Amino acid sequence: MAKFFIHRPVLAIVISLIILLSGAVCIYSLPVAQYPAITPPVIQLDADYAGANAQVLEETVASCIEQQINGAEGMLYMRSICANSGHYTLQVTFDLSRDQDMAMVDVQNRLSKATPLLPTEVTQSGVSVKKQSTQQLLYLNFYSGDGSRDDLFVSNYCVINIIDQLARLNGVGSAAILVGQRDYSMRIWIKPDVLAKLGVTVDDIVGAIQTQNVQAAAGSIGDPPQKAGVEFQYPVNVKGRLTTPEEFGNVIIRTQPNGAYLRVRDVARVELGANTYSTKGQFNGNSSVVIAIYQQPSANAVALAKSVKAKLAELSKSFPTGINYTVTYDATIFVVKSIEEVVQTLFEAIVLVLIVVFVFLGNFRATLVPILAVPVSLVGTFAGFAALGFSINLLTMFGMVLAVGIVVDDAIVVVEAVELHIEHGLPPMEATEKAMDEVSGPVMAIALVLCAVFVPVAFMGGMTGVMYKQFAITLAVSVLLSALVALTMTPALCSLLLRPRSEKGIIDYLFGWFFKLFDIVFGWFTHLYTAIVRFLVKNLIVSFLIIGAVYYGAYHLATTTPTGFIPMEDQGIVLISCTLPSGASLERTEAVVNKLDEIMKKHSDAVENTIGLVGYNIMQGNMSSNAGAVIGALKDWDERTTPETQLRGLIGAMTKEASEIKEASTVVFCPPPVPGLGMSSALTMEFQDRSGGEIMPMFLAAKDFIAKVNQRQDIFTSAYTMFNPAIPMLKVDVDRDKLQNLQIPVKSAFLAMQINLGGYFINQFNQFGRTWRVMMQAESAYRRDPSDIGSIYLRSQNGSMVPLSTVTTVNQTTGPEVVLRYNLYRTVEVNASTKTGISSGQGIATIEELASKLPNQYGFEWTGMAYQEKQASGQTMVILGLGLVFVFLFLAAQYESWGIPFAVLLSMPTVVLGALLGVNAAGLDMNIYVQIGILTLIGLSAKNAILIVEYAKMNYDGGMDLIEATVEGARIRFRPILMTSFAFILGVLPLAQAQGASAACRAALGVSVMCGMLAATLVGIFIIPVLYVTVQGLIVLVTGDQRKLTNIQNEATATEEKAAITPAQTEVKAEAKDAAIPSTKANLGQAENSTKGEKTAAKEANNQHAQVDLDKKD
Secondary structure (H helix, E strand, C coil), X not given: CHHHHHCCXXXXXXXXXXXXXXXXXXXXXXXXXXXXXXXXXXXXXXEECCCCCHHHHHHXXXXXXXXXXXXXXXXXXXXXXXXXXXXXXXXXXXXXXXXXXXXXXHHHHHHHHHHHHCCHHHHHHCCEEEEXXXXXXXXXXXXXXXXXXXXXXXXXXXXXXHHHHHHCCCXXXXXXXXXXXXXXXXXXXXXXXXXXXXXXXXXXXXXXXXXXXXXXXXCEECCCCCCCCCCCCEEXXXXXXXXXXXXXXXXXXXXXXXXXXEEHHHHEEEEEEEXXXXXEEEECCEEEEEEEEEECCCCCXXXXXXXXXXXXXXXXXXXXXXXXXXXXXXXXXXXXXXXXXXXXXXXHHHHHHHHHHHHHHCCHHHHHHHHHHHHHHHHHHHHHHHHHCCCECHHHHHHHHHHHHHXXXXXXXXXXXXHHHHHCXXXXXXXXXXXXXXXXXXXXXHHHHHHHHCCHHHHCCHHHHHHHHHHHHHHHHHHHHHHHHHHCHHHHHHHHHCCCCCCCCHHHHHHHHHHHHXXXXXXXXXXXXXXXXXHHHHCHHHHHHHHHHHHXXXXXXXHHCCECCCCCCCCCEEEEEEECCCCCCHHHHHHHHHHXXXXXXXXXXXXXXXXXXXXXXXXCCEEEEEEEEEEEEECCHHHCCCHHHCHHHHHHHHXXXXXXXXXXXXXXXXXXXXXXXXXXXXXXEEEEECCCCCHHHHHHHHHHHHHHHHHCCCCEEEEECCCXXXXXXXXXXXXXXXXXXXXXXXXXXXXXXXXXXXXXXXXXXXXXXXXXXXXXXXXXXXXXXXXXXXXXXXXXXXXXXXXXHHCEEEEEEEECCEEXXXXXXXXXXXXXXXXCCCCHHHHHXXXXXXXXXXXXXXXXXXXXXXXXXXXXXXXXXXXXXXXXXXXXXXXXXXXXXXXXXXXXXXXXXXXXHHHHHHHHXXXXXXCHXXXXXXXXXXXXXXXXXXXXXXXXXXXXXXXXXXXXXXXXHHHHHHHHHXXXXXXXXXXXXXXXXXXXXXXXXXXXHHHHHHHHHHHHHHHHHHHHHHHHHHHHHHHXXXXXXXXXXXHHHHHHHHHHHHHHHHHHHHHHHHHCXXXXXXXXXXXXXXXXXXXXXXXXXXXXXXXXXXXXXXXXXX
């Protein structure tokens, strides 16, 4: 194959150009994302049970639904929230391989079995099932810059004119107001004392509005069938639903004895207000409506963010005066910045690699070959992305960076071999042909071995499997393309560009002195290396002691290095969550949020904008009057270069400052490294009561467990829970006997309390092209104090007004604001943050050790990132083991031997030792990037071993002594091994020194592969010859010396071919003038190459024997 392209250079270049152009075209069409689709799909169910508290909701709704949903195909876990507001939310998380549409169908089918068991009020309002997007893409703040518009107007302008248009954009999972929502509602504010004086009950007002605010279909005049003669049909329109506060105020409640009308406006204040006032939003401390944009799992995040911003720019042209907006946080900035950093690293790697090649080869023409060959393999890989459905993400780009040092190896191996034969006096064409005869096998073997390492990855599932696949297949595609280029374009370029060193150019005049000095120094190192190798292969006891130390070190570090999953990243955002004492009002929470906002503003050198969330529990995702948070959008990474402005410094400083706020407990944190897996990067566990007991004992047990976790200050900075079962509440005991005596229905008492205290949904009205709610509630002055409950009046059968205080007793009590459930059990969600330098794996192990001592009725499960880490923890050794098996099989096929591959495989602990030494020295953990790096290093270390073993075996099979054959093979390959290894090491150096966006994962990968390759280069090159001598010696000991006398056979074969082909040469020369016959030309080339090859082989053999003699003298 290689010889064909040596004689057809144009064809070889055309093939490479096609690969290059295909990849270049695909670059612009590929989606860009932080990670591939690794967030598990989620299906969410929502239901409402008006008037039910959290515990009633759990018993009547949650248990029925979850019993049926449990066991859905591909389900990982489910988590539900039962709130005192009567709202129930269930999120079912599925395996990554499960199609989200099919999962939703499955959940809907299972829900249908539970529907007959639900309360009628729940089924009437409906249970919604939807695909839930958990990846927050953008935070948008809408506000009135000049203060001319209130929150009510801003919120409803967003609902009517903005949110729906954003939600229709392709790729948007959902667009919703996070806090500050003020949907229009016709608010009827009643005055209980006025109602009592007039003898009116809330039932009277509700009934009046329901009967007079109706949508009527009045029909039409002239509808058929009619007698002949009807010429027109007239639709009849009547005023059905009311639309204005004045119209609702004019609703007649009753006719007074004097004939006057008692209207709603006489007993209540009517206004167009908001449906709920339970949350507030802030932007840099000022009132704002906060909108969150969630992306669909398969969406192109960068393209989607651009389309959302473009749509907002278009809509803003028609904004009314006083309405402004700001894209406060954009998650894609981190993605784009990360990709830019990796691309910069890629170019730095290419430059460093080419410098190494130039220094080692000392020839510009020789360096030009890798310069032309490397881009073909790298750019062509993007065409593979398009075919495989990959995106341009951190993992694929990391693969590209490592590929730089790998793909250049093939070009170096070819060029170095050709240069060697040119130095021995062969013309470039013949030198290229002979070199390709020698290196084609190793080039293909190296490519196949590197790919073989990643074969097991294709069978992995889950998040870890996807991450491994993206990285591994990127490397595999680039390596295969590199091998193709090395067998086609590279030899063609070598035959065209390379010349004998006697032909000096301007580079030789400028840098000739340096190259001479380098060759002298390198020659000395080569002699030293050869002498050490000869000593080691002759003194196996010393060698085995060294190998044993390497093995022990690798094993010790592999078992003691802290484990992790995905390192915490500075994503350009920091959050502070606050929780006030139970029952704290929204006003008190807002005051604390303002203080947290001031803390953020103190760090103006790092924080660009802030978002305030008042009345929203960001950790649990539910509304709560005593919870709030402030989100700080940070400045660009280039502007935050000091330790104080980087993420860890900010978290430390803000934690200290926030702890001084005595009114609330605060937590400073950053989002998880994988979007969509929880809100915090802390470890999240679910403390479960599996006995079905009461909530308070479970909470006390969980609190005791949290205290034990916090005692481990060597591991954790803090452990906490947002759950509180002791929210101050009022318990109203109704005297049903008295109500019966007064002939007042119990339902009327409950309804009166619901309407006055909590608000009551009467019916609907239409305005601005939408349907809104009509709500009735007591004025705020009548529901400020527990004693106000007694001031609500009921009407007895005889028409007298009876205060609730005569039929009820109000007592103080406590209860949970929400009830959390996880996989069918009540749970307390516990978060634990590990100290700097302590891995998440150490934190998980510590918590599991403490949890093993829990009473039998309690248990725990991991969720979010911790769950994924536990799922991945058992796969690493399996992957590495299978990788070694596949490498062994490929090498056995390559060498046609079951023994020789062990000489390659037994050298691989060297890279493990080096990688883990670097990881521990840098204070890192063995996270998924380190594991990927070690997997890659297995293939790369095999490459060095293959180069030495291949030549040693060739020499041994050619009749040389085993030790001399091994030493000679190591000497010949010393230069190309160092060249390729240092090219790779310098290629990943920018990764190891990463700063800015995605620096943590780049550093983890860079440090591990750089240190592992250093160990393979500085230690492995001495171990490999020893292992080959040992393995080959054992083979000879067991099977005897089976070497073939290749020199004798080659001479006999060459003589026969010469005698057989000589007549053909004459014939071909005679016919070549008229027509060219391809097959005859091929025979001619083979004959000429055979003849020249004999001379070259003899010359090389003499040189080798002469060198061996010199080595012996040394």
